[in-house]
Amino acid sequence: MRVRRSAHSLSPAEWDRIHSVVTELHSQGHFDQFARAHQAVFNNVHGKSAFFPFHRRFVLEFENLGRRIDPQFTIPYWDTTREYRNPASSPVLRSNTLGGNGQGPDRCLPNGIQGNWQMNFPSRHCLRRDYSNGDTMNPWIAPEVISSYIQRDNNLDSFREHIEFSIHGATHLGLGGDASTRYAPNDFFFHMHHANIDRLWWQWQNSKNTMLDYNGPGQNGEAQLDDTIPQDRSLSFGDAPVSSAMVLGYNGMCYTYDSAPNPPANYPGTRSGSEDNDSTWATRGGEPMSPLPMLSGSSILADRGLEVSRIRKALGDNSDLKDFFPTIAAMNTTRLETILSTDRSARHKCKSKDGQRKETLPIEYPAPMSEAWVRMHGFDPERVAAVHREACQLIDMLNNSTYTSPY
């Protein structure tokens, strides 16, 4: 089982290896292929339930191609909540990592692992980045908001809508250039971002009894587990059903994340040790191994469980706590104590250089999605606005309480 790691934890030597792999993949034409394929299926895999399973399968296929070049290759995930206040300051966007902003009238990317690349889809052009606010970006999504979604969404459709209209869109739009188009896979950022979206889905799947949860708008009416994952002829999904992509560790989904629950050891379906795309598994309503892996305090809160005890303390037993953070509201005191002790050791890391804790900053509102983005996806603008409004309400609620964000 391969383990996808946080982009923040990679050494310069590991970035060099990624550089070699993506350079080779580009010379073999795979960046063009994936950009074209993503554009071809675009309307079937955004704003629809297939959003999660399609992108899970899509990123995996790209990773598998990379492993033909370097058998150790995995796609790092980029937890973009980490630098949500000032995304341009991210260590992931330096000249020896993903590169920074585009330059010149065409906003060509001058540095990073794809520095000065020429792309061929949809036509020959330099790979572009164009930050949303000049040399900086508008704020992304605070980790507290994502934690709230993981805790409170009880069906896939609400979770998908929350993620798609918040962290998913904000990050694509922040980087701009190729990353904000239908052919976004031209920018390797796409795969690192979607690995993170996939990790959040996997956290949500494990957070309650929702491992096989699948509902919402499908291709024809209500989505079903035996729907075919939308595919482009250039990809090797075949007629794989959505069910084959639901559980990591099975049906060729041979990977996990360094900061998410491990795949269940025993699950109805095929435990496949190969990279084959065994799409025969279509369990519906099978009994999952019980109990499901429990999320630790840190996983509940976007990896850094610092706020679990703070949120509980600040919000006490009021109804806002139950509405926005039901998992924390339901925690017993022993569990809280355990998290609290992790909290104490982790707090050191939140000190800035002069030893002052940065906990007096209010949480920032996310920038709203642009109209062009909403139109390109055919989203219902009312729904997009509602998700944004709700995130702002949650942020107001936390900012008006005694809660102080450690981020």
Ligand SMILES: [Cu+2]
């Ligand atoms: Cu996409």
